[in-house]
Amino acid sequence: MKRFLLLFIFLGSVSYAQTLRDINYSYLYDPTQPVTLDIKLIRKADAWDVFYKLQHRDSLVTGLTIEWSTRTSLNEKEGPVVNAASPNKEGSLRVSVSASVQLLVAKVVSATAKQAWLFYRVLDPKYPSNGWLTSEGQPVLVPFVRGDKPYRVQGADQPLIVSHYRDTFPAANPAFSEALGKVAPILKVDSVFVIQPDQDFMAPNQGLYLVQRDTTSAEGFAFRVQHDYPRLTKLESLADPFIYVCTRQEYDRLKQTRGDKKAFDKVILGITGDAERAKQFMRTYFRRVELANQFFTSYKEGWKTDRGMIYIVFGLPEEVYKFSDREVWNYKNSSYKISFDFVKSPTLFDPDNYVLLRDKKYTQTWYEVIDLWRNARF
Structure with missing residues (x-):
């Protein structure tokens, strides 16, 4: 997967207020980032319970703190602090319920790396939650x-x-x-x-x-x-995600292998034409499938979602911008320049569901990228 330079908020300007609408959020979907923040919202009658856990991947990025605040819109530059900066990497907090939509913002700061990352969730009074799941407490x-x-x-x-x-x-x-x-x-x-x-x-x-x-x-x-998830490790789990890069005939043959590794490998070799390309193809493709499952699991598996599909086929976008009703992904690399709009389409099963605005204009670029995959030139 290609990696791209990201614009971070440097510590010297962390206190500088900025609107959430102007941030490039591609770091949310970049597995090389040193930190990410998992957030779970629980709406109650008079308050929101918020559970969080900071995932820390880089030992060189230390001195981490999290500050929580609220805003009323993506255009606001700052808002009242709910919890002052704290070194706790996991825990919970409570936010009063408002009659209107609010935004809960978490600012994660590394004093040593002189970087900050912003994460936010929408506190919608209509959020259909009345409980949460626990495991081992x-x-x-x-x-x-x-x-x-x-x-x-x-x-x-x-x-x-x-x-x-x-x-x-x-x-x-x-x-x-x-x-x-x-x-x-x-x-x-x-x-x-x-x-x-x-x-x-x-x-x-x-x-x-x-x-x-x-x-x-x-x-x-x-x-x-899901039993074999988010990383797919069983041979019988691997055929379905190939639907994005295979012909119908190839896909049917993969489905018919039913766990027969020799038959499965033969089909993959027929796609790439070379054993080394086949290995690279499999390794890269299923790493993206795993990441799509981690980032975009909804009422269905992450790789089946619209955002998951685009992430698998096109990779990490250089730019991700969030608006109240949609996400916009921009790709600006040497091979292609293209944008995708995902419109928010909430359901009871997933209040944060997104649907891609499809268009015939994507046809040529789509097939060009699929050809790169099939020749292991992604």
Whole structure:
């Protein structure tokens, strides 16, 4: 994956106020960044409970602190401080509920590296959350879990209804497609069970789970159970993500291998034409699949989402700009210059879901990039 220079806020100007709208957020999706911040929002009647965990990847970047504040819009340069700068890398805080939308901003500063990173979440009074998942007493901050561990729902004072959906959901259609992936207008519930507020439960079956107090309301929270995830390690898991770079005939042959490594390798070798290119192709492609699963898992696997698809095919964008209703990704490298708009399309299963605005203008560039993949020249 290509790496690009990013514009950071240097410590000397950390106190300088700036609007969230003007920041290049490509660092959010860059696995080489020294820090990232996982945030989980829980809306209650009178307050937001916020759980967070700072992931620290670089031992040379030290002296980290986190300061929390709120703003009323992306155009505001600063807002009232909720929690003063603290060295705690994980924990929780509480923010009062407002009748209007607020933005919760976390500023992570490294005193030694003289850098700062801004992360924010939208505090929408209509956010459909009334509980959260814990494992071994710790809040689960990501939208996917394993099925071989016990979990518990917190924040509930009455029995909860858990609905399981086995729907596999389609992979995203290409950027030039005029049609969206077909999703049933009404999801069929495959099984339902009830859990008590203080009861551990298991979710052994893969798929989408929705936890609710009342199944007739637009309240609740969802999570996915995946066994081989976010990094795909089993041969039978590898065929599906190739849908973006294979012909229909190649894809069908990969699906038919059903765990037969020799047959699988033969198809991949037929795509790249060279054993070394095949190795590089597999290594790079599935690293991007893994990252797409980490960054973009929604009601379906991250690699199947629109943002996940673009991330896999085109890589890390040089620029990511966030607006109240969309994200804009800009690619400005030597091979192609192209932009993608993702419009926010919230659902009960994922309040932060995004959908790509597709256009035929992407056709030529799409096939040129796919050709680079197939010749291991990405």
